[in-house]
Amino acid sequence: MQLGMIGLGRMGANMVRRLMRAGHDCVVYDVSEEAVAALEAEGATGARTLDEFAAKLTKPRATIIMVPAAVVDVTLAGLTPHFEPGDVIIDGGNSYYRDDIRRSEELAAGGLEYMDMGTSGGTHGLERGYCLMIGGPDDAFARLEPVFEALAPGVGEAPPTPGRDKPGSTAEKGYLHCGKVGAGHFVKMVHNGIEYGLMAAYAEGFNILKHANIGRTSREADAETAPLGDPHFYDYDIDLGEVAELWRRGSVVGSWLLDLTAVSYLDDPNLDAFTGSVSDSGEGRWTAVAAIEEGVPAPVLNAALFERFASQGADEHANRVLNAMRFQFGGHHVKPSA
Amino acid sequence: MQLGMIGLGRMGANMVRRLMRAGHDCVVYDVSEEAVAALEAEGATGARTLDEFAAKLTKPRATIIMVPAAVVDVTLAGLTPHFEPGDVIIDGGNSYYRDDIRRSEELAAGGLEYMDMGTSGGTHGLERGYCLMIGGPDDAFARLEPVFEALAPGVGEAPPTPGRDKPGSTAEKGYLHCGKVGAGHFVKMVHNGIEYGLMAAYAEGFNILKHANIGRTSREADAETAPLGDPHFYDYDIDLGEVAELWRRGSVVGSWLLDLTAVSYLDDPNLDAFTGSVSDSGEGRWTAVAAIEEGVPAPVLNAALFERFASQGADEHANRVLNAMRFQFGGHHVKPSA
């Protein structure tokens, strides 16, 4: 079937490619003409304006939007005047599910249908397929299911779950209608919250392994710092890359993220190409907020988020407060900032 | 080659089976005569006493011990009088690596060699193979490598890491000589610490999904509890089992633990078979201690550990202190314990 795609960045462009490989027709638009031209060369129908984009789509129109969360509203504002009742717009980016609810109501006023589609897979999605978490009306889901099926990995991408016999279920193919509008991005939000926790678990573990030789570093004895009780217990040089590779087979901690970690250590054993400042996107924050509002504890997911904040230096003032207190009650020698 | 196995529980018995499948000869001992008889019936050489066990092993002897961490020392005390210089004992259980160092020194006094072998794989190891993290002397490792190779999953159990070309490395086969004595259990310890973090990340995430309908539950308005600001944002019924299945394909959070979670939800959608009290074993604790002694932050791994402590009720007195304070400063109505 035919589908539009607005936003041809890392994600959008590859999704178009995967759709075309499956035999679907794609009409594509991006603010970058280069990005449009690149996909035209691969067989997509390009559009230079949203007007042209809408004109090239067969009615009732259907399009995915793959743009940064911050520009979804402005994209919708530009697009919707060219769309008509019965058309459906699918936000495949990383929008906050609450914005989905609002947008769905706004678009409904003009007769447009809105779906939210949380999309996981990153740059590997072209080959592996995209895991799709979908929210919105039943009829729109049914109409667009061929698109979701083409984007999704397919049942063969993982071994079957023993005992599973749910022929009608799409989850095994890698896409799922999670519920009414917002449900897709809600599930994707939590997915990313979990992702933060998983990533941090590995990162902390490898950091502990890396410091397994700290017993060989003499710690200066002063009034503030206690000596390491048993330095001979920290006298190991662990090859982090070999451990990452090792754990990929047979261990309880095997995962795709571990596979990627093994690649990273192979390419760059000390990870010198990377800084220690880690960005966070919205989902990790929103997951933490959801836990708080639901009143359920999520200390692991939250700790993972706060580690990123600290890596960005946002703990600076708090730490100064600690040093100020220590100076006040203990006269602790605190090095003045340069 | 020939190998002894002491301890024929869940892990030890299957390791014997996997070794025999690979053509190795196994002499087996357990305090349970039934366990010994069962493996004899499958082709192993059984021993009813440690004396007999030692006698049936060809010199220089080699044996794995797979017993609870708490009884390793008593097992060694019973065994070593029957062993001779040049024999090697491999602790394949979940010992604290510091005990490895001590035991290695104790056994060295009698000319015995000691190796530590962290073993991951659980009850699935018979089929999947066991991921082995090994510490100890080079020569002993070299001598016993056929055993490790037979127990390990083998290179085919995971797709190759792109760009990897390390023919001499054993990590790809699923076993690794991590360093001198203790290194194997050190790496296994951190492995389990990571496991705690990964498990908690999923558990917290699914818990947030489960409570996504909390907006439909009316919260009583009283002086202590604020109303949920936007109840309509928590109006979803998420099918947790379908989500677990979904994420197994194409998503960033795919892992073996997620595969197992999908099985769990399939078998028992509300997990009614399980309580909310979660045991912890030594490794999670030791990993947290290692992070503290190394001076590296591990908030995620630690939070996962403390969640288990709380699930066991060990937060009881702390919570009473909180309620006592609240009563003192706020006169908060606190229900007296029955």
Added chain:
Amino acid sequence: MQLGMIGLGRMGANMVRRLMRAGHDCVVYDVSEEAVAALEAEGATGARTLDEFAAKLTKPRATIIMVPAAVVDVTLAGLTPHFEPGDVIIDGGNSYYRDDIRRSEELAAGGLEYMDMGTSGGTHGLERGYCLMIGGPDDAFARLEPVFEALAPGVGEAPPTPGRDKPGSTAEKGYLHCGKVGAGHFVKMVHNGIEYGLMAAYAEGFNILKHANIGRTSREADAETAPLGDPHFYDYDIDLGEVAELWRRGSVVGSWLLDLTAVSYLDDPNLDAFTGSVSDSGEGRWTAVAAIEEGVPAPVLNAALFERFASQGADEHANRVLNAMRFQFGGHHVKPSA
């Protein structure tokens, strides 16, 4: 001067008393006629309806509202028809500062002024005075300053901060105009967030002291649980009440909350009167959300909040997920519920 008070619960009634002691006239209203009558007997002017309440207040009217956060809006809806331009309403309860901003805008449409006043002090406020964190317009603050000053503790309630010489500042008297509308409840929100952290720090510490004798409890040795390495290091019986009393003098951890803890242990050494389920109110949650939205780490404040959630049993499903996983990969014997 004259002031109205709506809401005569624990907080409101004592605030009226403190105002009357300082010579102010109070017009009081509550949905409970008893509560009104009680204060009438002490000299306040009672009102049985909001109409009567408004009629008894001299124009321009000024009133404090001390009601649960959940019923502020309905209270305002009942009150504002009886108020006129130039009147000022002060929300002294525990409202979310975002609601202040909204309400301020809503009331401004009718010419009413709105202030938010975060109030700390609890049931001790009558004697100690109330610490007031105030947001709203400058002129309203100036007009009502005598009221704030009467409610606040006064400069003598704490020793002077060495070197402080800010005669114009009100902070030393115990009330502060923190900024425009919402600023008062914002500061109060963070105040309560800190309170959660402080309380948890004490509670966790006393819990560790309570378990200092755990070495005397034999831990069963099984495959899952490692034995306590050095039981003789946990062989102390610490008198928690005496320690609480001790720390009140000369130590770094002295505080009012510790004073209250000492009272609690004195009255009830094992805190038998209290359960282990701890309520949370809005501020702790909102503080955590603020940290997340600001992108600053607050792991301590957040951990304190999540401990309360767990104490309420909200970690139940997450823990079942953990046990389900453990069963799947390890065959860990998990006691079935019931």
Added chain:
Amino acid sequence: MQLGMIGLGRMGANMVRRLMRAGHDCVVYDVSEEAVAALEAEGATGARTLDEFAAKLTKPRATIIMVPAAVVDVTLAGLTPHFEPGDVIIDGGNSYYRDDIRRSEELAAGGLEYMDMGTSGGTHGLERGYCLMIGGPDDAFARLEPVFEALAPGVGEAPPTPGRDKPGSTAEKGYLHCGKVGAGHFVKMVHNGIEYGLMAAYAEGFNILKHANIGRTSREADAETAPLGDPHFYDYDIDLGEVAELWRRGSVVGSWLLDLTAVSYLDDPNLDAFTGSVSDSGEGRWTAVAAIEEGVPAPVLNAALFERFASQGADEHANRVLNAMRFQFGGHHVKPSA
């Protein structure tokens, strides 16, 4: 009575002064001759060698040691040859309580008595008195009680706990015999663990207040970072110093640490004199280890410790792992390290 003091740093010298003020005689020793001379000038009896020190003490001797934890053993090794059975040595520093147990046994072999005395009060102790947490034999405690009483703050330093009537208790005077050897430092350890948590609670809270104006900072919209949902909710300029002063009176969060925070902000409103790297000493670590070994959750105390580790940069490798993963799965643009 007469008492020796070894170690005349910040703590030891002032303790001598406080003892002399109370009429006790002090024999003092330090590796710094200047430090000895300074106290001689104030009336203490100085000693240039440990031999001389022992000679000037009346038998049975009693001395406090106030030296860094790392040099206690070497100090004891130098001292004990000059001491005789019946003499008592009190470690008033920040030793690990496990070292107390070991040292007590070592000294007992020579007939010497050993006590551990956790000492809180910092540089303010000279005036406020020192809060003393004492472990060791009953007879030694009884013999030295006049010394403890002189060092301690005395009953007048805090208002009485309502209802308290325990004339025999010393806790009200600010010193307590907590139990057998090690109990004093155990309680002091937890005291400092609590201190970490309290400090972090304030620090995080003030950091949140400081960032209350973050809505005015435009956040760049890109694919990775979600825009701040409601920037107008973060539009406050909070005067942190005034808030610290405010909370000192009538609020629930009043404490000595808050008093010190108010001093800090008064002296240096932006805390420019301080860096963001916070040292940790042994007690915070040991408290966390105790919680883990006891199996009780202490997420707040632990989070406070890990924040310090992160402030020291020990999270660097972990964060690089996160960025490496993000690059692998998302192609996220990660700035290369310079």
